[in-house]
Amino acid sequence: MTLQGSASAVLLAAGCFFVITGGLGVLRMPDFYSRLHPAAKGDTLGQVLVLGGVAVHLGAEWACLKLLLVAGFLLLTSPTATHAVARAAHLAGSDAEPEA
Amino acid sequence: MSLLGATGLAIMLAIVLYLARALAGPTIFDRILALNALGTKVVLLVVVLSVVSGRTDQFDIALVYALLNFVGTLAVLRLVQARRGA
Numbered sequence: 544m545t546l547q548g549s550a551s552a553v554l555l556a557a558g559c560f561f562v563i564t565g566g567l568g569v570l571r572m573p574d575f576y577s578r579l580h581p582a583a584k585g586d587t588l589g590q591v592l593v594l595g596g597v598a599v600h601l602g603a604e605w606a607c608l609k610l611l612l613v614a615g616f617l618l619l620t621s622p623t624a625t626h627a628v629a630r631a632a633h634l635a636g637s638d639a640e641p642e643a
Numbered sequence: 644m645s646l647l648g649a650t651g652l653a654i655m656l657a658i659v660l661y662l663a664r665a666l667a668g669p670t671i672f673d674r675i676l677a678l679n680a681l682g683t684k685v686v687l688l689v690v691v692l693s694v695v696s697g698r699t700d701q702f703d704i705a706l707v708y709a710l711l712n713f714v715g716t717l718a719v720l721r722l723v724q725a726r727r728g729a
Contacts, residue, residue: 552646559653562684566660569680575673578664582680593650593687597694600647606699610690613706617683620713624679631720632672635727 547599554596561589575632583625590617651691658684675719682712 544552568581594614598607658681665677686705693701 555646555650559650562657562687563653563660565680566657566684569677570660570664575668575670575676578673578676582676586680586683590683590687593654594690596650597647597690601694601699604699606702609702609706613686613690613702613709616706616709617686620709621679621683624713624716625676627717627720628672628676628679631724632670634724635672 547602551596551600554592554599558589558592558594558596561585561592565589576629579625579629583622587618587621590614590621645695647691647695651688651695654684654688654691658688671723675716675723678719679712679716682715683709686712 562585565581565585568585569578572578572581591614594610594617598610598614601607601610661677661681661684665674665681668674668677686709689705689708690702693699693705
């Protein structure tokens, strides 16, 4: 097992763990404000780890720069979008009524 | 099963979980949250599938869809806000 292979395996496994727990958390949390936490934090970290794992798996190629660009963009915009959802829900009323 | 294949399956499982929340969420904001997260998982799935199939030029699709997903989420939030009269 080469160093590159094992490093990408560790990154991909950790990324999969955070991606699955993010999805499970959003499904299973009791109310809206607690569902924001797994969607914002675990989700974003899982994305960065998976993209980093894929970039390490590819090695030294120009395509890895595109992956880093995608990862950087997702790192910036995924928490921003979740914050926008939280702010909109808060402005709509502290318990946003069902079926807008 | 290769590790990238397992990663693809894990991302697909997360997509199903987010889809369940998008269908079941009692408020509109639950659905918007779940659909935004689902879109970012689709970006990851496109990257993983393009590496598995060997064509790494499909990373551009992932980048464009990441941008579209973000702008779309903000647009839907603005629409919901306008519809409420806020």
